[in-house]
Amino acid sequence: MKLKYNLYILWAVIGLCCISCSNKDDDYIPPAIQEPEKPADPEIYNDLGFTPHVDGEPFNTYRGLVMAGYQGWFGAPGDGCPHSDHSNTAWYHYRENDRFEPGVLRNSIDFWPDMSEYETQYTPGKFILPNGEKATVFSSYDESTVMLHFKWMKNYGLDGVFMQRFVGEVINNPDGKAHFNKVLASAMKASNQYQRAICVMYDLGGFMSDNTRNADAVLADAQEILDTYRLKDRNVQKYYLYENEKPLIVLWGVGFNDNRPYNMNDVEQLMNGLKEKGFSIMLGVPTYWRERRNDAIPDAKLHDLIKMADVIMPWFVGRYGKSEYSNFHNLIQQDIAWCKENNVAYAPLCFPGSSDRNMHPNNSINPRYGGQFLWDQMYFCIKSGAQMLYIAMFDEIDEGTAIFKCLNESDVPSNEAEDDYYVVYQNNSYRMTQSKVEVTGANEWCQLAKDLKVKFQGVEDGLPTDHYLWLTGQGRRMLRGEVPLKSSWPAR
Numbered sequence: 145m146k147l148k149y150n151l152y153i154l155w156a157v158i159g160l161c162c163i164s165c166s167n168k169d170d171d172y173i174p175p176a177i178q179e180p181e182k183p184a185d186p187e188i189y190n191d192l193g194f195t196p197h198v199d200g201e202p203f204n205t206y207r208g209l210v211m212a213g214y215q216g217w218f219g220a221p222g223d224g225c226p227h228s229d230h231s232n233t234a235w236y237h238y239r240e241n242d243r244f245e246p247g248v249l250r251n252s253i254d255f256w257p258d259m260s261e262y263e264t265q266y267t268p269g270k271f272i273l274p275n276g277e278k279a280t281v282f283s284s285y286d287e288s289t290v291m292l293h294f295k296w297m298k299n300y301g302l303d304g305v306f307m308q309r310f311v312g313e314v315i316n317n318p319d320g321k322a323h324f325n326k327v328l329a330s331a332m333k334a335s336n337q338y339q340r341a342i343c344v345m346y347d348l349g350g351f352m353s354d355n356t357r358n359a360d361a362v363l364a365d366a367q368e369i370l371d372t373y374r375l376k377d378r379n380v381q382k383y384y385l386y387e388n389e390k391p392l393i394v395l396w397g398v399g400f401n402d403n404r405p406y407n408m409n410d411v412e413q414l415m416n417g418l419k420e421k422g423f424s425i426m427l428g429v430p431t432y433w434r435e436r437r438n439d440a441i442p443d444a445k446l447h448d449l450i451k452m453a454d455v456i457m458p459w460f461v462g463r464y465g466k467s468e469y470s471n472f473h474n475l476i477q478q479d480i481a482w483c484k485e486n487n488v489a490y491a492p493l494c495f496p497g498s499s500d501r502n503m504h505p506n507n508s509i510n511p512r513y514g515g516q517f518l519w520d521q522m523y524f525c526i527k528s529g530a531q532m533l534y535i536a537m538f539d540e541i542d543e544g545t546a547i548f549k550c551l552n553e554s555d556v557p558s559n560e561a562e563d564d565y566y567v568v569y570q571n572n573s574y575r576m577t578q579s580k581v582e583v584t585g586a587n588e589w590c591q592l593a594k595d596l597k598v599k600f601q602g603v604e605d606g607l608p609t610d611h612y613l614w615l616t617g618q619g620r621r622m623l624r625g626e627v628p629l630k631s632s633w634p635a636r
Contacts, residue, residue, distance in 0.1 A: 187628040190526050196624045197303065202378050203341040203385045206392065206426075206455055206489060210620040211341060211385075212535040212547065214293075214305035216284040216327040217313075220266035223283035226322050235268065236323065237542060238281060240503055241576065245270045247561030248598040249576050254499035255541040256556045256600050257281060258549035258609040263288040271557040279557040284539075285323055287330040293539065294334035296548060300610070301617030304341025304385065305538055306394060307331055312350015315361045332373055335383045343385040344369055345394035345428070353406050363417040366393060370421060387424040387454045387489070396428030396457075399446040401439055408445040415452055426455035426491075431463050431475075434482050439463075455489040457534045461498055461545060465510045466517040469524075477528050484529075494521035494619075495536040496612050499544025501598045502559070506569060509544075514604050515615045518547075519633050522619035527629060535616055544601055547612040553602035565593050 196208035203209065219225055219236030235244035240252040245268065256279065259265055265280035273279050282289045297304065307328055313320035328344070335342040344366075351357055374380040375391040385392045395418075397404065398411050415425055427450060430440035439459075440446065450456055458479065464472055476492055483490035497512035512518070522533060537545045566577045568590045581590045603609050618634055621627045627634050 188630075189625040189627075190623060190629045191625055192531055192623070200339055202382055203304070204389075205387055206385060206491060207531045208624065209303040209341060209385075210301075210533045210535060210616060210623060211303055211343070211491075212305050212538040212616070213308060213345070213540070214331070214538045215308050215540050215542075216290070216324065216331070217308070217310070218282060218284045218539075219323060220281060220283040220285075222266065223264075223285040225283075225285040225326065226319050238268070244268050245561070246557070246559045247565075248502055248505050248559070248567060248593050248596050249574055250502075250561065251559075252503050253541045254502055254544040254601050255546055255550045256602065257541060257546075258551050261292060261549075263292070270562070273557050274555060284327050287326075287333070290327060290330035291334050291337070293548065294331070294338045294340050296610075296613055297340045297538075298338040300613040301620050302340070302535075302538075302613070303620065304335065304343070304383070305331070306343050306345040306534075308345050308347055309365075310347045310349060311357065311362060314365060315350070315357050328369070332381060332384075336381070339383055341383055341385045342381075343392050343394060343426075345396055345426075347428075348395060348397035348404070348406065348411075351397075351404075351406050351410070353410050359410060359413045359417060362414060363421070366418060366423070367421060370423075376422060387426070390422055390424040392426055392454065393418055393423040394426040394428060394457075396459075398427045398429050398449065399433055399436075399440050399443075400430050401441045408441075408443055408449060411449055412445075412452075415449065424454040425452070426457065427453045428457050428459060431458050431460055433458055434475075434479055450488060451486050453488060455491055455532075456483065457491040457493060460493045461495050461536050461543070462510070466513050466520065469517070469520055473524060473528075476525060476530075480529050489532065490530060491532045491534045492521075492525040492530050493534045493536050494518060494525065495545045496547055497544065499601050500542065503542065505567060505574070505596050505598050509601065512604065512612075514607060515611060515633070518612065518615060519619070520631070522616075522622065523629070523631050526619075526623050531623075533619065533623065535619075547616050549609045549613065551600075551602050552607070552609060553605050556600035556602045559599045561593055566590055567593050567596060 192208050197203060217237045221234045238244045238251060238253055240249055243250040245251065259280050262282050264286045266283060267278050267280050269278060271279040309324055314324050331342055346362060375384050395411065395414060418425060432438040432440045433446060436442045436446060480490050496518040498510040500507045525533060535547060539548050540546050566580055568575050568577055568581050570583055570585065570588045583590050603611055614636065615633060618627065622629055
């Protein structure tokens with residue numbers, strides 16, 4: 145019996161050992177095999193093929209620069225400009241239908257500037273901020289305004305601006321010329337102080353092929369600027385933009401098919417006259433300039449004039465939004481190839497979004513997508529070989545393309561009118577009326593202003609008011625090869 149008992153004990157021990165071993169095998173987890181890490185894709189940096197501009201040096205070419213358009217056309221009563229207190233010109237470029245107050249067609253701006261840093265401010269009176277305070281605006285006529293804007297350009301890395309000079313407002317128009325001359329004088333001073341590039345751009349809107357607004361008057365104005373600022377002496381206006389060893393000047397509005405009252409012969413006369421004075425030439429042309437269709441005239445002379453120019457800039461605002469931009473990739477790449485072949489510098493336009501509903505309530509809003517729309521354009525153009533960019537615009541709050549500091553969406557003043565009224569769209573134009581109007585034409589309408597729900601736009605909530613200035617500066621760094629060429633911008 146003892147032996148049998150001992151055998152039972154032995155088998156029990158053996159069984160327990162087997163069970164124990166079996167459990168160990170079941171619980172055993174072999175060490176993980178370390179897969180070798182895939183090397184990260186190497187960062188790609190843009191290569192301009194030349195050394196970009198060095199801070200403090202003159203700007204000898206547009207190549208390698210990111211420049212913006214600068215309207216400089218805002219005025220206010222009491223700013224000192226001769227036109228500022230005239231009933232028909234007060235609140236210059238803020239007003240619509242001779243008013244600057246809340247309500248569609250009663251003001252012209254769609255974004256409201258962030259006024260926290262302006263030395264001189266003006267109070268329209270009827271625009272109320274969400275905190276109950278009265279909203280204020282700036283005047284471009286004030287030197288302090290322009291100096292602040294150029295300070296921002298330096299702080300955020302924008303190379304400089306093209307100073308808009310509207311032919312319809314400065315030629316044979318003393319009040320308008322007084323305004324734009326003062327703004328230009330302030331900008332020339334700010335250019336030297338903050339070492340930013342500056343260039344005069346004539347917008348040919350208002351140019352007429354007659355004796356009142358002709359090429360001679362524009363050429364005389366250009367000569368006046370050349371002499372006043374001694375643009376050929378780099379020791380005086382050191383940072384005026386040059387191209388091909390000559391001061392650059394721009395003619396915008398060349399080749400558009402919207403029945404402008406001037407033709408290619410008029411433009412050629414202007415170009416030849418400016419070249420005789422010693423300028424190099426940049427042309428602002430339509431989107432479809434190369435194919436001479438859609439927004440461009442079919443006249444083959446357009447290409448002849450472009451080949452005479454040093455630089456061209458096609459106008460893209462309103463042509464696409466974020467979802468349609470890829471449809472323009474091929475066009476831009478072919479534009480770049482054409483310009484290389486014909487030895488013309490190509491400055492593609494990039495813009496943050498657009499609006500323009502207070503003046504044109506039929507217009508739709510082109511959203512900004514927090515900056516992704518602007519970045520998509522800058523990234524693709526640089527990736528495709530563009531060596532310079534034109535940003536539309538620095539201070540254009542009327543059409544909602546401004547990149548400078550604007551209030552956030554939740555901080556803008558109310559745009560609700562004190563009284564209600566009707567807005568009529570008829571014969572391709574708008575008007576206001578106190579009574580309802582019966583309209584019968586196709587696409588014509590009459591609606592209460594409040595039902596149109598036109599409010600001020602703003603920088604997206606959650607983003608700083610300087611977001612688009614900062615983003616433009618990052619685009620410049622991408623162009624210069626200082627940050628990677630990527631479809632997403634660097635962390636801030």
